[in-house]
Amino acid sequence: MKELSKTYDPKKVEDAWFTHWETEGYFHSEPSNKKAPFCVMIPPPNVTGMLTMGHVLNNTLQDVLVRKARMQGFETMWLPGTDHAGIATQARVEKHIRETENKTRHDFGREKFVERIWDWKDQYGGMIIRQLRKLGVSCDWERERFTLDEGLSKAVREVFVQLYEKVLIYKGKRIINWCPVSHTALSDEEVIHQEKNGKLWHFKYPVKGEDGRYLVIATTRPETMLGDTAVAVNPKDDRYTDLVGKSILLPLVGREIPIVQDDYVDMAFGTGAVKITPAHDPNDYEIGLRHDLEFINIMNEDASMNEVVPEKYKGMDRYECRKAVVADLDALGLLDKIEDHIHKVGYSERANVPVEARLSEQWFVKMEPLAKPALEAVNSGKIKFNPERWVKTYNHWLENIRDWCISRQLWWGHRIPVFTCTDCGWESAEREDPTICPVCGSKRIKQDSDVLDTWFSSWLWPFSTLGWPESNEDLKYYYPTNDLVTAPDIIFFWVARMIMAGYEFMGELPFKNVYFTGLIRDMQGRKMSKSLGNSPDPLEVIDQYGADALRYGMMLIAPKGHDILFDTSQIELGRNFMNKLWNASRFVLMNVDESTQMGILPDDADLETADKWILAKLKSTIESVDKNLGEYRFNDAAKDIYDFTWNNFCDWYIELIKSRLYGDDARKKNAALHTAIYVLRNIVKLLHPYAPFITEEIWQSVKADEEKDIMVSDWPTTDALKPSANAVKEMGLVMDVITAIRTIRSEMTVPPSKKADVLIGGGSVETRSILQTQAEYMSALAKVKDLSIAESVDKPELSSSAVVGDLEIFVSLEGLIDIDKEKERLEKEIASFEGRIKGIKGKLNNENFVSRAPENVVQHERNKLANYEESLALLKENYGKLAK
RNA sequence: GGGCGCUUAGCUCAGUUGGUUCAGAGCACCUGCCUUACAAGCAGGGGGUCACAGGUUCGAGUCCUGUAGCGCCCACCA
Numbered sequence: 001m002k003e004l005s006k007t008y009d010p011k012k013v014e015d016a017w018f019t020h021w022e023t024e025g026y027f028h029s030e031p032s033n034k035k036a037p038f039c040v041m042i043p044p045p046n047v048t049g050m051l052t053m054g055h056v057l058n059n060t061l062q063d064v065l066v067r068k069a070r071m072q073g074f075e076t077m078w079l080p081g082t083d084h085a086g087i088a089t090q091a092r093v094e095k096h097i098r099e100t101e102n103k104t105r106h107d108f109g110r111e112k113f114v115e116r117i118w119d120w121k122d123q124y125g126g127m128i129i130r131q132l133r134k135l136g137v138s139c140d141w142e143r144e145r146f147t148l149d150e151g152l153s154k155a156v157r158e159v160f161v162q163l164y165e166k167v168l169i170y171k172g173k174r175i176i177n178w179c180p181v182s183h184t185a186l187s188d189e190e191v192i193h194q195e196k197n198g199k200l201w202h203f204k205y206p207v208k209g210e211d212g213r214y215l216v217i218a219t220t221r222p223e224t225m226l227g228d229t230a231v232a233v234n235p236k237d238d239r240y241t242d243l244v245g246k247s248i249l250l251p252l253v254g255r256e257i258p259i260v261q262d263d264y265v266d267m268a269f270g271t272g273a274v275k276i277t278p279a280h281d282p283n284d285y286e287i288g289l290r291h292d293l294e295f296i297n298i299m300n301e302d303a304s305m306n307e308v309v310p311e312k313y314k315g316m317d318r319y320e321c322r323k324a325v326v327a328d329l330d331a332l333g334l335l336d337k338i339e340d341h342i343h344k345v346g347y348s349e350r351a352n353v354p355v356e357a358r359l360s361e362q363w364f365v366k367m368e369p370l371a372k373p374a375l376e377a378v379n380s381g382k383i384k385f386n387p388e389r390w391v392k393t394y395n396h397w398l399e400n401i402r403d404w405c406i407s408r409q410l411w412w413g414h415r416i417p418v419f420t421c422t423d424c425g426w427e428s429a430e431r432e433d434p435t436i437c438p439v440c441g442s443k444r445i446k447q448d449s450d451v452l453d454t455w456f457s458s459w460l461w462p463f464s465t466l467g468w469p470e471s472n473e474d475l476k477y478y479y480p481t482n483d484l485v486t487a488p489d490i491i492f493f494w495v496a497r498m499i500m501a502g503y504e505f506m507g508e509l510p511f512k513n514v515y516f517t518g519l520i521r522d523m524q525g526r527k528m529s530k531s532l533g534n535s536p537d538p539l540e541v542i543d544q545y546g547a548d549a550l551r552y553g554m555m556l557i558a559p560k561g562h563d564i565l566f567d568t569s570q571i572e573l574g575r576n577f578m579n580k581l582w583n584a585s586r587f588v589l590m591n592v593d594e595s596t597q598m599g600i601l602p603d604d605a606d607l608e609t610a611d612k613w614i615l616a617k618l619k620s621t622i623e624s625v626d627k628n629l630g631e632y633r634f635n636d637a638a639k640d641i642y643d644f645t646w647n648n649f650c651d652w653y654i655e656l657i658k659s660r661l662y663g664d665d666a667r668k669k670n671a672a673l674h675t676a677i678y679v680l681r682n683i684v685k686l687l688h689p690y691a692p693f694i695t696e697e698i699w700q701s702v703k704a705d706e707e708k709d710i711m712v713s714d715w716p717t718t719d720a721l722k723p724s725a726n727a728v729k730e731m732g733l734v735m736d737v738i739t740a741i742r743t744i745r746s747e748m749t750v751p752p753s754k755k756a757d758v759l760i761g762g763g764s765v766e767t768r769s770i771l772q773t774q775a776e777y778m779s780a781l782a783k784v785k786d787l788s789i790a791e792s793v794d795k796p797e798l799s800s801s802a803v804v805g806d807l808e809i810f811v812s813l814e815g816l817i818d819i820d821k822e823k824e825r826l827e828k829e830i831a832s833f834e835g836r837i838k839g840i841k842g843k844l845n846n847e848n849f850v851s852r853a854p855e856n857v858v859q860h861e862r863n864k865l866a867n868y869e870e871s872l873a874l875l876k877e878n879y880g881k882l883a884k
Numbered sequence: 885g886g887g888c889g890c891u892u893a894g895c896u897c898a899g900u901u902g903g904u905u906c907a908g909a910g911c912a913c914c915u916g917c918c919u920u921a922c923a924a925g926c927a928g929g930g931g932g933u934c935a936c937a938g939g940u941u942c943g944a945g946u947c948c949u950g951u952a953g954c955g956c957c958c959a960c961c962a
Contacts, residue, residue, distance in 0.1 A: 274962050567896080569911075
């Protein structure tokens with residue numbers, strides 16, 4: 001027999017078990033014709049990433065699903081991997097090179113720089129994968145993929161070509177979101193709108209040919225006036241009717257620009273006159289198109305002013321220029337007024353600086369045709385969202401979907417496979433790099449220099465990782481996958497697009513269920529972030545409490561899809577539970593000897609009420625865990641196991657069997673011990689998906705020799721467990737009596753060492769016989785010396801009393817009873833019963849209740865009333881005896 | 885401007901089909917215990933008008949309407 005240490009030390013076992021599982025090949029999956037598949041694709045973390053609490057939550061949830069499925073006999077495959085994260089990774093390496101070598105990417109050139117990123121990736125990247133392993137997650141590590149690896153790159157290229165050929169990918173000159181730090185275009189989803197306190201500047205624009213007459217415009221972006229090519233008013237605005245057709249002499253620039261009419265202009269906002277900068281604002285761009293205006297780009301890639309602006313402003317940063325323009329207009333007497341103004345400013349998701357609207361040529365995916373099947377799949381219920389409310393968000397986005405800007409002016413990523421001939425202008429997207437132009441035969445062929453948005457590879461993840469576009473066994477077997485677990489903040493970036501890609505390229509849904517997690521916040525409700533320093537390092541938490549404690553604690557506080565306020569102290573709960581389980585196991589194992597058989601249930605004839613009771617509780621626990629996990633109620637299932645283990649098994653059952661274990665009757669001892677082992681085996685199995693390490697460790701001591709490791713064992717069933725209503729009822733009674741005695745003892749501060757005589761009177765013959773049978777339990781658990789049970793008993797002179805239903809209980813407390821305390825106790829009890837009785841009487845006196853409520857409900861109230869009244873009578877009687 | 889969510893004990897939160905202890909858990913607090921599995925523990929206890937106002941119902945923490953506060957998402961008002 002294996003001796004367990006007194007406190008559980010996760011450090012001693014966790015790494016060893018992980019290595020063992022990996023060596024045994026438990027993580028790996030291959031298509032099987034005997035088993036049904038269960039497949040989960042990890043949301044690939046950024047290759048630059050470090051493990052956060054968000055990852056802990058997300059990956060533990062997946063591991064719970066996966067480990068349970070594996071135990072249930074599915075051929076289970078959880079595919080891990082990382083995302084190349086274009087902007088983030090490139091920026092990281094650029095920073096690294098700037099800091100270590102004081103160089104920029106341009107010092108290297110494209111090819112060399114990309115090589116440097118690969119070097120960096122090999123050296124520092126994928127840290128998060130190693131960290132995930134510390135968490136114990138059971139991914140198929142042999143199948144790890146990277147969005148920029150060869151296979152996935154091939155899938156990306158195939159998809160691009162297909163969409164290009166269907167003209168669902170096109171190149172267009174548009175106003176896009178431009179990040180002035182990363183120097184690239186961004187998609188709409190990569191822009192975060194933040195509310196800011198800004199100003200609304202009112203400028204006087206001189207009307208040409210009308211000396212001293214001005215048109216006052218209002219703007220939040222003074223610096224862009226250098227690129228103004230019109231002023232617009234609403235056609236219905238009669239304040240300005242006479243100005244239409246006239247023009248403005250643009251101050252500081254001297255350009256003559258027209259005054260135009262456009263419905264877009266809101267007469268009620270500002271002055272009703274708007275400056276139009278078609279190259280720097282999406283609305284102005286539309287107006288520019290409608291009125292055939294000039295498009296003047298006044299900025300460089302870094303949002304500094306370019307050479308088309310007047311000399312003075314050239315090279316200025318946009319905000320520096322803003323100050324200068326305002327000052328200069330003021331000096332000219334053209335600043336009318338400045339108002340405070342709250343407005344939304346778009347920030348670059350990655351670089352956290354305001355984005356610039358920029359007119360440029362980019363590649364787009366036409367989304368509307370892809371959205372249709374994706375909408376249908378979710379709304380028909382083929383794909384289920386948990387919680388369901390995210391369907392609305394999903395629908396809203398897809399119903400108003402806009403084309404996806406997929407080109408990025410970066411070097412790190414999948415290069416756009418579009419080639420043009422410099423001689424004849426031929427252009428095409430190609431699966432293989434062409435060497436000569438198929439039209440004119442020229443060898444002067446250029447590939448587009450941009451790369452694709454990172455999400456353009458992520459949206460293929462559920463099938464590109466399985467080898468698509470090659471057809472193969474993996475793809476046939478594992479696709480469509482089962483569950484996707486992800487945070488709701490990437491519902492547009494990723495979830496919706498994966499569904500679209502699934503239907504477009506595979507003709508089928510990519511997964512059947514989506515579980516949206518909550519966001520992890522700190523106790524003040526703030527998002528966890530590096531800059532706030534409020535994000536605990538999961539590895540430190542693991543070091544302190546163990547991976548199981550972290551995982552289990554996290555699951556226990558992770559309600560269904562709500563944000564989570566996280567504090568490390570909450571993990572203590574998990575740690576305490578692991579230790580409790582450890583010690584319960586230790587206790588059971590201390591009683592094991594060579595004759596003990598693991599995994600058998602004793603003969604029915606040998607089972608005592610307590611055994612039947614714990615087995616009945618186990619049965620309902622297994623059922624509840626199954627039900628809750630089936631509904632993605634991870635926290636409820638975790639709580640089921642906790643309550644059963646701690647409250648039923650440890651606090652009651654183990655205490656109840658001690659006398660048998662310590663006694664001489666081998667048969668009784670065996671029944672108790674084997675029941676305890678049976679229950680414990682089921683507990684560790686139920687808990688294994690949540691806490692894989694400790695359960696594997698304990699399992700080794702309670703498994704039969706021929707049994708496999710717990711990770712690949714069978715999920716608990718209730719097949720061998722019979723419900724036992726009698727045992728539950730009987731134990732309930734015994735536990736109530738024990739608690740009543742304990743309460744008296746505690747309230748009278750009887751020292752635990754002191755045993756007391758107890759008299760129990762009243763009740764039915766049946767009740768008394770139950771108590772008589774279980775007398776030993778009461779003696780042991782309530783520290784009773786002599787116990788007498790009779791139909792009627794006389795209250796001992798110096799005693800304290802309690803009432804349990806129609807039973808009265810006297811605890812004889814010579815020398816310890818405090819009459820005043822006892823009086824107070826009973827008065828409180830009496831008041832409590834009187835209150836309850838009053839409530840029920842009120843109900844039963846209500847004619848409507850009696851006539852309209854279901855019979856069983858009414859009957860239940862009547863029973864309750866009768867019971868309470870009986871209890872009250874006994875209480876009053878005893879109180880009367882006390883008073884005299 | 886639309887949409888979603890939250891409000892239950894001092895704190896963090898459960899509460900699934902309206903009705904069996906449905907007013908709960910953990911932490912914190914109070915009392916007593918190093919009782920040979922566990923002080924990361926054991927036994928007992930105090931503590932809440934379920935945000936507010938209406939409504940439906942025999943019956944509402946639970947369903948409906950409205951209000952307030954907080955939070956999030958989406959949207960081109962300069």
